[in-house]
Amino acid sequence: MKKTNSSGKPKRDFTKLSTPHTYVIIFGVVIFAWILTFVVPAGKFSTQDIEYKDANGETSTRTVLRQDSFRYAYELDKSYVFDQLEELQDHPAEREKLDVPEKGLEKVIADGEKNLTQEKLDEISLTDDVLYDEYGENIYDTSKKLHKTAKIWGTDDFGGFGFLNFVFEGLVSGDKYGSAVGIAALILVVGGAFGIIMRTGAIDAGIYAFISKTKGLERLALPLLFFAFSFGGATFGMAEEVIPFSMVMVPFVIALGYDSIVAVTVTYVASQVGNATSWMSPFSVAVAQGIAGIPVLSGATFRLIMWVVVTALAAGYMMIYAEKIRKKPESSLTYKSDDYFRSHIKKTSDENKKFMLGHKLILVEMLAVLVWIVWGVTQKGYYIPEIASQFFVMGLVAGIIAVLFKLDGMKVNDIASSFQSGAADLAGTAIVVGMAKGILLVLGGSDASVPSALNTILHGIGTALTGVPAVIGAWAMYIFQSLFNLVVTSNSGQAALTMPIMAPLADLVGVSRQVAVLAYQLGSGFMDAFTPVSASLIGVLGVARIEWAKWARFQIKMQGFLFVLGTIFIMIAIAIGLQ
Secondary structure, eight states, rough: OOOBTTTTBOOOOOGGGGOOHHHOOOHHHHHHHHHHHHHHOOOEEEEEEEHHHHHHHOOOEEEEEEEOEEEEOEEEEEHHHHHHHHHTTTHHHHHHHTTTOHHHHHHHHHSTTEEEEEEEETTTTTTOOOOOOOGGGGGEETTSSOOOOBSSSSSSBBSOOOOGGHHHHHHHHHOOTTHHHHHHHHHHHHHHHHHHHHHHHHHHHHHHHHHHTTTTTTTHHHHHHHHHHHHHHHEEEEESHHHHHHHHHHHHHHHHOHHHHHIIIIIIHHHHHHHHTOSSSSTHHHHHHHHHHTTTTHHHHHHHOOOOHHHHHHHHHHHHHHHHHHHOGGTTTTTTTHHHHHHHHHHHHHHHHHHHHHHHHHHHHHHHHHHHHHHHHIIIIOOOOHHHHHHHHHHHHHHHHHTTGGGGGOOOHHHHHHHHHHHHTTTHHHHHHHHHHHHHTTTOSSTTTTBBBHHHHHHHHHHTTTTTHHHHHHHHHHHHHHHHHHTTTHHHHHHHHHHHHHHHHHHHHHHOOOHHHHHHHHHHHHHHHTTTTTTHHHHHHHHHHHOOHHHHHHHHHHHHHHHHHHHHHHHHHHHHHHO
16 A cells, blocks of 8 residues: 555655666766856966975976966967067077077968967977966957867767767776776776686685684674775775775675675775875875975874874774674665675585685685785886786686686686676776766866866865965865865876965965875875775776665765864864974
């Protein structure tokens, strides 16, 4: 019988409403970003290369924007610029100072004022930045601000980028060292490798053996693992590296009686808590401090205390949720999707699968490769290409061991087919990585030197914060950095875009630059565990078979908890005058 309200109409059962698919959510964000570009005019900054001491005491170089160089995108004032070119022709010393070739200048002048374009000026070293530095906004027709809005459909070769092509453009953006194509490829290779490993039955047998021998100690495992992954995030910026670890941790945590949300929290969220409170991460705090012009790794004592406190409280938050799920598993948002893992565990338990020598060798080999990866990342600077190669080796060797020891009747062809099925399982996740990157492309990209709506928003926030009280200014910086991370998830990229503005802004507001760095790292770190644009998060969710919408329903509450902790530590930093 249907329930009715006071007016006699049937009540709507909101518990049966389906959550939007991750693809639907991202497409909605793409549409919103596209509409935003009609409203927000495009803007750009000039850039410069700066040198700073990195975490190892070595000199590093990074391209950053010049915070005083923002201007909107305008049409070129051909008449004014052409007059300056003719003046330049009559002053050889000035022409040589600007490194303008004489014959090239003569050709541009000979082509006439009507045919003058920025592309022609670029060829004779008179880039937009050079002209702006030399002549200011006089080079523009400032009567109309330009917008950089993508077409509805199109490609770079035919009609220009259209937002309906965001999936393909997002997937092929970047290179093998980063988002999106590098991480998408990493996800497929790791998925294939673990497809082989899961086919061997070694992980299932190992989990069953561990649980049967450690009854009553399961609850100690989660907080210890949380601290371990947090330490990884704090020391070497662990993010993409969590994806393969999750392959093992998801079935393990579910076997302990919890759910896949706990598994992602104890791995990826923990790593981002560590990243947000790091005292030494070379990819976040070290870069931000170098750009802000303060000693790299300064304020380490404060941050180390913050890491311990925040990690402990976040682990406690996780355990409260985990215990609720352990007592009532069906209350989990992912109870149905976790059936995939539970069925594997139950099958292993029902069969009372023996933990054989072949299984042990595969697990030892996996441990050896994981140690190899951590060593390579921390000592040799291994990144996505090397990690992908290492995991392929892990899967291949595991498959060979399984064939030699005849585990689960595996044959050589089973190695290939299980690699294929493992990669296929994560193909949807790889697509999401490209789709998420497409959001940034629709906004005009994250290049400070190319006109985009994103640059205008960045400049607008910086301008709005000028002159506000110190405490409010610092807190607003934290909020801004958190929101900015929704579209730019690269820690070093966010530092390069925001710190050249936030560091001098901190001087105007009356807080130390150290606090500005603190606001950056807390905002960018915590939000990485939530934003659907994070390729690393999407990769881990794909491994755990969690839809982002379901993840967001859990994580939004934890983000509120972490935001309060971040606010408290920013206020403490201001109170003690952190320098």
